[in-house]
Amino acid sequence: MGRVKAPGQIIRSLAALALIVTLSSCGGGGTATSGSRDTASPETKPVKLKLVSSYNTSTPIIGSAALRFRDQLETASGGNLKVRVYEPDELVGALEVLDAVSAGKVEAGYTGAGFWLGKITAAPLFSAVPFGPDTNEYLAWFYYGNGLKLYQEMYDQAGFNVKVLILTMLPPETSGWFAREINSIEDLKGLKMRFYGYGGDVMEKLGVSVSVLPGGEIFPSLEKRVIDATEYSMPAIDENLQFYKLVKYNYYPGWHQQATALELLINGDVWDGLSPAQQALIEMTCRDGVVESIAVGEGSQPAVIKRNLEEHGVTNEVWPPEILEVFRKTWETVAAEQSAKDPFFKKAWEDLQAFRKDYRVWGKLSRLPADMKE
Secondary structure, X not given: OOOOOOOOOOOOHXXXXXXXXXXXXXXXXXXXXXXXXXXXXXXXXXXXXEEEEOOOOOOOOOOHHHHHHHHHHHHHOOOOEEEEEEOOOOOOOXXXXXXXXXXXOOOEEEEOHHHHOOOOOOHHHHOOOOOOOOXXXXXXXXXXXXXXXXXXXXXXXXXXXXXXXXXXXXXXXXXXXXXXXXXXXXXHOOOEEEOOOHHHHHHHHOOOEEEOOOHHHHHXXXXXXXXXXXXXXXXXXXXXXXXXXXXXXXXXXXXXXXXXXXXXXXXXXXXXXXXXXXXXXXXXXXXXXXXXXXHHHHHOHHHHHHHHHHOOXXXXXXXXXXXXXXXXXXXXXXXXXXXXXXXHHHHHHHHHHHHHHHHHHHHHHHOOOHHHOO
């Protein structure tokens, strides 16, 4: 389909930011691989994209990322690329984005691959991996390793007519909001809980009844006791959804999502119809979004954690090592089962594991011990 690209060099986010600024001021640009074309030239047809989102744009970081993408892309392209962002359920449901983009009902979508576990077994590997890589290592796999290549291959192989890019990368999340303390694995059994991706598979094996809900449905589901507990995202995002009003125990660390990638999907025919310069601008604007989401995600959490404690009456809890170990071993069981059932999961999982094994050599030598980082 002409959309799979080799991973190339490791992400150079700051360079991408500089290029976007330069392009927006000069009105043109290109890449070494795509050739060069003036974005304002007559032969480059202006494009308008309808973009449907799985996240309310009023939600910090994950929701506002779509608006930032819209604004940055229009500025960088000199108005040659325009995007209209639609809220969840405005055109399609929050969990219908992939199908809508692939079918050409809309040109683009912003969502998370973890929502497609019921469609594609391997999909959550490209969004969040339990006990997986942090943002640095995850991006290294995507951009320097085989991550992005496999990501596109997954959608192509599954018959979805989309081009996939990463628009947002989130730092670690919390691992759940509960109405009471969880002192043992037994305390989890029988709970009804909203959970994303493979973390939900782990919780199901531990006796939790798991549902996947979009962000806008979580608070009313807690309020009506359709669910007893939930995980969603980082403190700054969770505060916006006001979980603290209903459930007061917030557990750390986010073992299920140490890093979370969210995707920009563009209809394959639409992508192939863009000029190389337009494609490059979209790719660079996505990388700008990755940098922004990591910076804001890391920087905005401390104040919210303090507010949760001092103003919202939240108790911040840390899972004891013995419970984390149960989560980890259960995830290993889930991964082994998925590998046995799904050849593409096995291929992508083994590739990620091999990359992480090599990365540990660098990680162990280069990082200060945790107790020396103060």
